Structure formats: C-alpha cells, structure tokens
Amino acid sequence: MGDRPLIYGGLCLFVALVTFPVWKGVAAQSSTKGPEVKAVVDKKQCVAPRAYMREAHMELLVAWRDGKVRRQERHYTARDGTVYNVSLTGTCLTQCHGSKEKFCDSCHEYAGVSAPNCWGCHTSPPAEPAKMAAAAAGEMR
Amino acid sequence: MLDKALKGSGRYWGWIAFLLALIAVGFTCYLRQLAYGLGITGLSRDVSWGIYIAQFTFFVGVAASAVMVVLPYYLHNVQQFARITILGELLAVAAVTMCMLFIFVDMGQPARVLNVLLYPTPHSMMFWDMISLTGYLLLNGVIAWVMLSAEQKGRPAPSWIKPVIILSIPWAISIHTVTAFLYNGLPGRPLWFTAILAPRFLASAFASGPALLILLCLALRRLTSFDAGQEAIRRLGVIVAYAMTVNVFFLFLELFTALYSGMPDHAEPFEYLFFGLDGKNGLVPVMWLSVVLALASLLALLVPRFRRNERVLALASLAVFLSLWLEKGMGLIVAGFVPSPLRAVTSYAPTAPEWGIVAGVWGIGALLLTIFYKITVSLREAN
C-alpha cells in the first residue's frame, strides 16, 4: 500500500495541529495563575452573589439589557433589597468596578474570551473624579 | 457521487481555479466590508439597498424558473425535458444559494443573522422569504440528490419523490411571490407599490431562467458529451419567447399607468430610470440598453425562423438574460428609492469592493453549478 506514508503523515499533522495550543503555551511559558481582579470601590456585595456573578454575569447583563431596552425595567432590586439603576457604564463600572480595562478585560483576556461586543457602543466611564461623584449620586442613567 | 467532480480535464480544473480566484477576490472584499462597514459600498441614507438586494431579487427568479422544465415534464409529460429537468433543479439549488449569500453580504450585522430565527416575526415578509427560500433549497436539493442517486444505480427513482417534485412546483411560484411582497407592501415606495409586481417577477423569471438554461445546455453540448437534444432546446426557446413577451407587456402596463395618469409619485421613478431626474441620470444608459436588448430578443424569439436557428437562439437568450439582469438586477430596486421620501434624488453606483463581493457570490454560484453539472454529466457518461 503506497498510501501509508501519506496516511501517517496526515495523522501526525492532525495531532500536531490539535495540540498546537499546548505547545504554544509551553513555549510562551505562560502561567496558569489567574488575574487578580478587584473592585475599585470597596463594596462587599455586588448586585448578586460573587459566585453567581463569576459564572453568569453575562446572563445578568443580557437580562438587564433586554429589560431596560424592551420592557422599561430601569431599576433592579438585588436580593438584599438594594435598588440599582440598570446601567453597565453608570452602575457596574462607575460605582464599583472602575473601568473596562481594569476589570472586564483583565479576566476576559486571561480566559481567552474574545471580547464581548458591549464595547462596540458602550463606553468605559471617563476618569474625572467629578463625573464619578455625579454618577454615584445617581444622576447617571 | 461527489468523487465524479474530482476527475476532470485540464480545462475543467482551469475553470475551477478561475472560479476559486473569483471567490477569493470576493472574500477579500467582504473581509474589508466586515471591518469597515457597508460604507465601503455605494449605498447611502437615501438609496439604502443596491446591487446586493437587486441581484438577490434577480436570482430568486432564476431559481424559481426551474419550474419551467419541471412542470411540463411532470404534469404534461413533455418527454423532451426528461434529460434536462435535473439541470433545472440543480440550477435552482445554485441560484437559491446565491440569493442567501446576497442577503447575507447585505447585512450590517451578519453575526446576528440567527436573530431572524430566535425572534420569528410572521408579520415581516422577510421571515416568510427566509422560509420559502430555505424550503425551496431543501426541496430541490433532495430532489436532485435522489434523482442522481437513482440514475447512478440505474434504478427508477423511489416513488415518494414524485409528490415532493409536485410540491416544488407551487413552491417555486411562492418564492418569487413572497419576494415581490417584500417590496410591494411598502407605503411610500410608489415604484414597487403595484399589484402586478409578483406577476412581473414571475414573467421575468420564466424568461431569464430558461434563457440561462438554453445557454448552459449549448455550453454543455460544446464542452461535454451531454446533449440536451435539439427539441428540448427549441421548447425552452418557446418558453422564453412567451415569458419575455409577457414581461415586456407587463412593463408596458406599468409605464402606461404611471405616465398616463401623470401622478408624480408614480411617474417620477420611471422618469428617473429612462430620462433622469434633477440632472441625475446614471441609470438611463443601463435602462435603455435593457430596452434595446429586450426588443432585439423579442424580434429574434417571436419569428419562428430565427428562433429555430440555434445560433440566433443563443444570442437571443443572452440578450434576454442581460436585459433582465440590468432591469431587475439593478434598475428596479435602485429606482424604488428615487426620489426619496423627502424628494431627494440620489445617485447610486456600486463601488469596486461591492463589485468584488458580487463577483465572489457569482463565483460561488458558478462553482456549485459546475460541480453539480460535472457530476450529472459524468453519471450519464458512465451509463
């Protein structure tokens, strides 16, 4: 059978391609230690428990998005009774998590999550402290 | 079965390489469009649909026209079409695929295409267009596959396929009717607001599709051992002659209604098409070329002595195809936006990357058709 080298060559190529990310990681000496993500403002509690947010923040964000845009649900009551303005920039980032770069990206980049397209429109809050204060006072939408 | 497409002459592979190059050009242009946005095209706020949607419309017609060989054969037992029904069905598969691609490249947010399924919206004609086109693709795909498999094994096709084929006949009418409904249910677009739009679409479809089929049959005869038969080609010629006559008649009805009534809303788009409006006359040569080609083809098709001459028939078919390609694949859609609701007359011309993408979709259609026909011809040669 003259096809044998071709077949084995193909198989080897396949294995090499499939395991490529592993070799790349080894070559780049990347570590498996995750990023340290910290909220800018010292708040104990996010709008939902940390474990839930870690796992399902995207679902919560989609629920917020659809609720606000399509059903006029502009406020969100957390389990502890706190009422939040439904706003990615105004609430999540401005009040607690600081900025997209510091918070969202640090994890997404590590986990290799190709950037969610929120940022095609939504913006990271501007850094000026005046704006931050205004937002904290709840003037931000 | 697909292995048949992998064995061919140098000329065959040359043609495949050419089509692949075309597709590569289209793909490159599409990547640029994806990165930059549809601003890369000649479209504007006023003329928001252009050659993509116009070509989509035209190729829905080509797809629907398969019915013009299927219907005579299966409902009227026209034996001359026995050898070419499969060509019509395969042409339909390639053309519907092109339609879907043209819609896809026109989308501003192609990554969200599945929203059409996630949020099904029966009050939108686009929802029904998606259903009818997908259904038609499946029907013709299944029919062609089953018929070719049966042929390969030298057995008669299974009996369950007959009702499927019969179903494909009204379905073909439906795809072009729904496509007309996309346009003619809109307030404020007087050019499209005409109950005759669906019949017009069907007439032009039944002229352009069989005209293309004639050209394909003649090409197959010249390039391969496959001969559709003189009688089949002649009959196709008769179909094109009737359909083109009806199509030109319909266009005349539209022109009369719009221009004789003198209602500016209805007359202005036609004035724009044939004479230009506000000094903008980019489509005028296109439309007059279409008219000249249409009239020339009618002369050739309606005189039996001319029509029976295969060389004349080939030229007439080419003229029909080009004429309708210009009128339906460009003029009709673009002029629907002129003048705009705020009376602006805005010119539109496809840009180079836009042409590149159109060429790419054509390349994909032609590649599919080449592969399909290669398989068919090889099977027939083997038997």
Place this chain on the structure above:
Amino acid sequence: MKLTRKDFLRVLAGSAVAVGAGTLVHAVGSANDRESAEAKNGKKRWGMAIDLQKCREEKGCDLCSRACHRSHNVPRLPDPAHEVKWLWNEPNGKVFPFQQNDYTRHALGETVPVLCNHCTNPACVRVCPTQATWKRGDGVVMMDYHRCIGCRYCMAACPYGSRSFNYVDPRPHLGAPNPDFPPRTAGVVEKCNFCEERLADGKQPACVEACPRNAMVFGDLNDGNSPIRQLLSGRYAVQRQPELGCGPSIFYLV
C-alpha cells in the same frame, strides 16, 4: 456489517443535519420572550405639535436639531451619503411635497423640523424581521440596537425618511460625546427615540426644551386636557402624508 465510505459520509451528513435541526427547534421554541411593554403603559400616547409659524419666523434656526444630536451622540459624518440624522430641518416643499403650489410656496417657509413620526401603525415595525424595532404601549417606536441585524428593511418601509443606517463606525465622529447615552455601532439602523430616556425621568424631550420660542409642544394625545390637545383643538394642524395610513404622532401647525 461493512461500512462503506459513502455510508460513513452519509451518516456524518445526517448527524450534522440532526444536530442543526435540534438547535433550530430549540431556538424557535425558546423564542419570543414576551414583550410586555403594553402592560405598563397602556394609557398614554405621546405626540408632538410643531408650530411652523414660529419656525418660519426663525429661519435657519436649528437649536432643536443640535440639542437632539448632542444629547444622543448622533455623529457628524463627512460623507453626506452616510449621514445620520434624528431631527433636522427640511424645506416645506420636501416635507409636504404635494400640498403646495406656486402661490403658497413662499408662505410656508424653508424651516420645517422633521423627525420620526412615531406612527400609530408604523410600517417599519411591520417589516422588521427581528422585532428590533417595535411600538411601545405609550406610542414610542423603539429601536433595540442590540438586536438589529442591519437589513435596512425598515428604511425601505419608512415613508418619511426618518431612519439612518450606520454605514461606518460612528464613534470617531462624535465630537464631544455625551457619556450618558451610548453611541451606536456600525451596521445598525437608528432614529429619533422621542427621548425615551428623558421621558422615563419625567422630563420633556431635549428638542422641546432647547427651543427658545416653544415651537414644539410635547404631550399625551390621549389626555383631552393636555397642552398639546388644547393646541390641536384650537389651530389647524396637518400630519405628513396621512393618506398612507401610518398615523403619524407629529402634527404641524401651519
């Protein structure tokens, strides 16, 4: 049992189709999260009356348009073909094309603000294949930029030319962006939202507030005592092309 290559390919194709079909059925089944906008806001119907006499007297004034575009981050694009507009001025002859003649043309003026009509029977909503544009119970025709697929069917359907498409990324063209209102992305359609975000806070639309002559009056058309209804009952008002059956909520006092 002998499995030929053809059979293998056939099974492979069959499985692919089955997986695809399953996904499809699931998608269709879980679809249509109920849009219950109606429940909340059944009573109101927002509308606007524009006093063209005042606009005529302030020929060339575009304060309303500027306020709107600034507040909603509407980009200023260099290429007029790619223009995005929510509220802008048009000459009278373009807005009411068949309602003027050679003798009245001058009288009707050149400054007519046009915007989304927030129709009672909107053609754009009818044609949208994803419900990315829909009509709220209070009459506001909304856009969901997250859901829009950019097919531009609504632009073909709107008989008022109120919709714009983002042919290019608008963000480099914002000037001084308003951080409180997200800009849009390339590839979606946008239009006037009747300042839905301000209505939620009990405020008037930005254009209404910006007009020094109070030429724009905004209010509830279903409330017989609202200022807009008082105005409409006292003066002659027209809508743009009412014969099309869309039922515009913008009224022009002539």
